[in-house]
Amino acid sequence: MTRKENRISEKTIERLSVYRRYLKDLNKKGKDRVYSHELSQIVSGTAAQVRRDLMEVGCNGCSSKGYEISLLIKEISKVLDCSKKENIALIGVGNLGRALLGYFSGARDNYDIVAAFDNDPAKYNRIICGRRCYSMEQLPNMIDELKISTAILAVPAESAEKEAQNLIDKGIKAILNFAPRHITTGSGVFIETLDMTSALEKAIYFSRKNT
Amino acid sequence: MTRKENRISEKTIERLSVYRRYLKDLNKKGKDRVYSHELSQIVSGTAAQVRRDLMEVGCNGCSSKGYEISLLIKEISKVLDCSKKENIALIGVGNLGRALLGYFSGARDNYDIVAAFDNDPAKYNRIICGRRCYSMEQLPNMIDELKISTAILAVPAESAEKEAQNLIDKGIKAILNFAPRHITTGSGVFIETLDMTSALEKAIYFSRKNT
DNA sequence: ATCACGCTGTGCAATATTTCACAACTCAAG
DNA sequence: CTTGAGTTGTGAAATATTGCACAGCGTGAT
Ligand SMILES: NC(=O)c1ccc[n+]([C@@H]2O[C@H](COP(=O)([O-])OP(=O)(O)OC[C@H]3O[C@@H](n4cnc5c(N)ncnc54)[C@H](O)[C@@H]3O)[C@@H](O)[C@H]2O)c1
Ligand SMILES: NC(=O)c1ccc[n+]([C@@H]2O[C@H](COP(=O)([O-])OP(=O)(O)OC[C@H]3O[C@@H](n4cnc5c(N)ncnc54)[C@H](O)[C@@H]3O)[C@@H](O)[C@H]2O)c1
Numbered sequence: 001m002t003r004k005e006n007r008i009s010e011k012t013i014e015r016l017s018v019y020r021r022y023l024k025d026l027n028k029k030g031k032d033r034v035y036s037h038e039l040s041q042i043v044s045g046t047a048a049q050v051r052r053d054l055m056e057v058g059c060n061g062c063s064s065k066g067y068e069i070s071l072l073i074k075e076i077s078k079v080l081d082c083s084k085k086e087n088i089a090l091i092g093v094g095n096l097g098r099a100l101l102g103y104f105s106g107a108r109d110n111y112d113i114v115a116a117f118d119n120d121p122a123k124y125n126r127i128i129c130g131r132r133c134y135s136m137e138q139l140p141n142m143i144d145e146l147k148i149s150t151a152i153l154a155v156p157a158e159s160a161e162k163e164a165q166n167l168i169d170k171g172i173k174a175i176l177n178f179a180p181r182h183i184t185t186g187s188g189v190f191i192e193t194l195d196m197t198s199a200l201e202k203a204i205y206f207s208r209k210n211t
Numbered sequence: 212m213t214r215k216e217n218r219i220s221e222k223t224i225e226r227l228s229v230y231r232r233y234l235k236d237l238n239k240k241g242k243d244r245v246y247s248h249e250l251s252q253i254v255s256g257t258a259a260q261v262r263r264d265l266m267e268v269g270c271n272g273c274s275s276k277g278y279e280i281s282l283l284i285k286e287i288s289k290v291l292d293c294s295k296k297e298n299i300a301l302i303g304v305g306n307l308g309r310a311l312l313g314y315f316s317g318a319r320d321n322y323d324i325v326a327a328f329d330n331d332p333a334k335y336n337r338i339i340c341g342r343r344c345y346s347m348e349q350l351p352n353m354i355d356e357l358k359i360s361t362a363i364l365a366v367p368a369e370s371a372e373k374e375a376q377n378l379i380d381k382g383i384k385a386i387l388n389f390a391p392r393h394i395t396t397g398s399g400v401f402i403e404t405l406d407m408t409s410a411l412e413k414a415i416y417f418s419r420k421n422t
Numbered sequence: 423a424t425c426a427c428g429c430t431g432t433g434c435a436a437t438a439t440t441t442c443a444c445a446a447c448t449c450a451a452g
Numbered sequence: 453c454t455t456g457a458g459t460t461g462t463g464a465a466a467t468a469t470t471g472c473a474c475a476g477c478g479t480g481a482t
Contacts, residue, residue, distance in 0.1 A: 011469075013416050017409035021391060035429070042393040046471055051430065063430050063477045079416075086415050095310040102306050104411065111415055150418045152411070174418030176411050180232060182253040190417035192410055198228035199403055200315065200363070200387050204297050204322055205224050205290075206401035207360045207385030222439075246459070257441060262460065274460050275448040 008079070012053050015043050019053070020076045023069050035066040077110070086111035087146045089172075091163055092155035093118045093133050096178055100152060101129040113152070115142050119159075140170045149173040157181045164191070219290070223264050226254050230264070231287045234280050246277040288321070297322035298357045300383075302374055303366035304329045304344050307389055311363060312340040324363070326353050330370075351381045360384040368392045375402070 008016075022042050026034060036054070037047040054061065057075045061067045088104070090097055093116045105113040116133045118124075123133045134142060142148065151172045155163050160179035167175060174190040177183055180198075183191050219227075233253050237245060247265070248258040265272065268286045272278045299315070301308055304327045316324040327344045329335075334344045345353060353359065362383045366374050371390035378386060385401040388394055391409075394402050 007420075009468080010413065010417075013413050014406075014409045017412040018391075018393070018406065021408065037429085041395060044393065044395070047429090048432090048471060048473095049469090052432085052470090055431070059431075061430050064428060064479055066429070080412055082415070082419060086418075088411075088415075095313050099306040099310045100407075103407075111411070150411075150415050172418075173421065174414040176407075176414045180229075182229070182255065184252060184255070188421040190414060190421045192414050194405060194407065194410055195225075195229065196311075196314075196387075196405065197232065198225045199405055200299075200322070200361075201228040201291055202221065202224050203385040203387045203401060203403050204293070204299075204361050206221075207297075207383075208293060209218075210384065210399040210401045220438080248459090258459090259441060259443090259462090260439085263440085263462085266461070270461070272460050273448070274446075275450095275458060277459070 008056050012056055013080070015045075015050075015053050016057065016076050016080060018043055019050075020073055020080065023073050023076075027069050027073065032069050033066045034069055034072070036061070038066075081110045085109075086150060087114045087148045088112065089114070089139070089142065089148045089151040090116040090131075091118075091136075091139075091151055091153050091167070092159075093123055093128055094154060094156075097152075097154040098128060100154060100178075101131055104152075105129055105131050111150075114146055114148070117142075136166075139166075143170050143172065151175050153177045153179060155179060219267050223267055224291070226256075226261075226264050227268065227287050227291060229254055230261070231284055231291065234284050234287075238280050238284065243280050244277045245280055245283070247272070249277075292321045296320075297361060298325045298359045299323065300325070300350070300353065300359045300362040301327040301342075302329075302347075302350075302362055302364050302378065303370075304331075304334055304339055305365060305367075308363075308365040309339060311365060311389075312342055315363075316340055316342050322361075325357055325359070328353075347377075350377075354381050354383065362386050364388045364390060366390060 019039055023034065036050040039050045040047045051061065054067065057079050060071050060075060088111055090101055090113050093101065097116065101113055101116055113131060116128060116131050117136055117139055118133055119136050124135050126133050149172060151167050153160060153164060153175050157179045160177060160181040161183055164175055164177065164183045168185060168187060168189050172189065177191060177193040180195055182193065185191060230250055233250070234245065247261040250261045251258045262272065265278065268290045271282050271286060299322055301312055301324050304312065308327065312324055312327055324342060327339060327342050328347055328350055329344055330347050335346050337344050360383060362378050364371060364375060364386050368390045371388060371392040372394055375386055375388065375394045379396060379398060379400050383400065388402060388404040391406055393404060396402060
């Protein structure tokens with residue numbers, strides 16, 4: 001029994017999130033069982049890959065009848081979710097930040113953007129999309145008070161590294177970064193950068209290269 | 212000499228885009244040469260990987276002096292860019308769409324969101340972030356007229372598949388999709404889905420699992 | 423009861439991607 | 453000129469990820 005636990009890969013975690021969202025949809029539509037080949041279509045993979053992913057959450061499938069949807073949702077959630085609702089902080093309430101705030105605050109079961117932060121005094125104490133915008137000075141207190149461990153970073157590229165380091169210093173454990181900057185971290189903090197520009201340039205490239 | 216050309220991988224294309232952005236920054240700062248190990252830091256890879264990526268664009272490095280930045284930018288651009296400026300369409304001018312429009316229209320060298328489309332009549336003909344919003348009926352004409360081959364899709368999840376198919380039917384060759392839906396396509400159309408929700412859920416998951 | 427069918431779980435093969443490691447090269451200093 | 457430090461280009465190894473294929477099982481039809 002080494003220290004190296006059964007670690008689920010990043011790719012699998014992403015797919016589990018996608019499966020769950022789809023399963024919740026199916027559930028609402030009244031469906032109660034699903035086959036691996038149905039799930040495979042929504043992630044453009046194979047049925048085998050789906051079954052492998054689902055094995056990671058403690059394999060519930062039954063031959064010939066597929067997987068029970070509500071059970072699957074429960075098992076995936078047991079892996080993805082914390083026991084209590086997760087509090088998220090948004091840093092940078094600009095054009096993108098506001099859209100994210102409107103999208104992610106409230107309405108989700110397992111997490112919620114509970115506070116927004118900006119360094120523009122004009123925004124302090126304003127309520128934006130139902131959430132109050134605080135000054136950066138209030139960040140440490142709020143992190144402690146609300147037990148925030150994950151942050152969304154939507155500040156300009158120039159400030160991204162500085163603010164990321166700031167977040168890490170204050171105890172944040174994961175950052176979803178929208179600034180087009182790679183963020184280096186020695187610590188065990190998880191950083192996911194969603195780089196829309198490179199995604200768009202990739203799309204443009206393949207618009208010419210495919211078929 | 213088979214039909215199977217020297218195809219550059221998706222991952223490499225993404226990194227080339229990131230390198231180029233960084234190189235342009237360095238260039239502005241007056242730097243004129245760069246080593247592979249410097250570039251490796253901004254993509255959290257190894258120097259060897261960077262050198263491999265750069266070989267794909269026609270290896271320009273010189274031992275002991277590294278790569279010449281302006282040449283590298285030129286060579287990467289030769290791979291990533293089309294000869295003329297690429298015209299992009301935005302479908303869905305909601306909260307996210309407006310942010311994207313503000314961010315991606317104008318100011319870029321090699322591409323530009325030139326037109327926005329929505330199915331909400333209240334938005335028709337309004338100028339948003341400097342770009343006119345058209346009705347969906349005008350899409351085919353604009354695609355032909357402006358030779359648009361890449362589109363950004365920012366419509367609600369329920370409409371995403373339908374509108375994607377619509378785009379494909381009208382001749383679009385690549386789609387950057389922000390709706391949390393997988394889009395299936397038999398044809399050779401390139402589809403990149405940026406799923407912010409699964410990215411956030413991944414971050415939340417690893418906020419607990421790291422270290 | 424039996425059989426055929428279709429699905430799951432999984433060992434193993436196949437790919438894809440990354441890293442290692444080193445020969446070859448450049449340059450500056452002595 | 454020679455040496456040494458430092459870098460590139462790249463074959464080969466190492467990993468990571470995916471796909472194949474089949475045994476085994478549950479189900480419904482006969
Ligand atoms: N808008 C988009 O669609 C889009 C697309 C791709 C990438 N991005 C990236 O997302 C980030 C945000 O983009 P945006 O369009 O919302 O920019 P924005 O300029 O509209 O908003 C930035 C916000 O961050 C605040 N801010 C600046 N420095 C700060 C700091 N040090 N601490 C806290 N807050 C700070 C500003 O006051 C402002 O409210 C940028 O890095 C941008 O490159 C945006
Ligand atoms: N806002 C965010 O930060 C965010 C984050 C993650 C994902 N998304 C996804 O991005 C997409 C857009 O999000 P949003 O917040 O901008 O939504 P939104 O409701 O603000 O905007 C949607 C826009 O699309 C238009 N529209 C609807 N159906 C259309 C159709 N068939 N053809 C053309 N236009 C149509 C609407 O009129 C509206 O203007 C959604 O799929 C959402 O799930 C958004």
